[in-house]
Amino acid sequence: MKTSAVNLEVMKEFGVAGFEAARSLGELNLRTWEKLVEKQTETFGLFVDAGIEMVKATTEVKEAKELVNAEMAVAKQFGENLVVKGREALQVTNDARDDYRSWAEQGVEIFTKQVNKSVKAA
Template sequence: MKTSTVNLEILKEFGVAGFEAARNLGELNLRTWEKLVEKQTETFGLFIDAGIEMVKATTELKDVKELVNVEMEVAKQFGEILVTKGRETLQVTTDARDDYRSWVEQGVEVFTQQVEKSAKAA
């Protein structure tokens, strides 16, 4: 076993590496959360827009057949856009999965290097 100075230096390096990993994880979580909230907000906006169009059609159109046609068109457009937003959200989660995997792999690599360095010092 080396001197206490060497042991303290090893502990310091582990601490710094751990803090850096935790900071990176926090940043990754924040970026992912922001992207998901953005997609959720966009989707909520779609619900609002479709609702406004339905109310507008209900108040402006007097012919039932025309009203049904407009409502069907609004529902169709809403569904198509909703599917697109779903795909975009799926891509966000896929990207996040890849980012988390990369973070874990990097953490394992750093930890392995620290352990090897500590073993050599001991």
């Protein structure tokens, strides 16, 4: 039978392990959030840049055909850049998925070790 000191030590170890897991999850959440906000900001920048180019084209071009061609070029470039940013955001989410999976697997491993250690102490 375990003594009170052993029981308290086991409880302490579970508490510390739980706190560390929560802390690392918080850090993972923050890193993921920062990366996603960065991609969102970059994507918003694409909209702004395309808008500026459209305004520039409408003020500089004299003929309607040239204006249409300039608008089509801006739209094409914007679409291509948007696809690139979408792929980058998808990569961020894939990386986050892998990080969360790794975090969960590590948590299960630590918990299993703690339980085994606790059972052996009994």
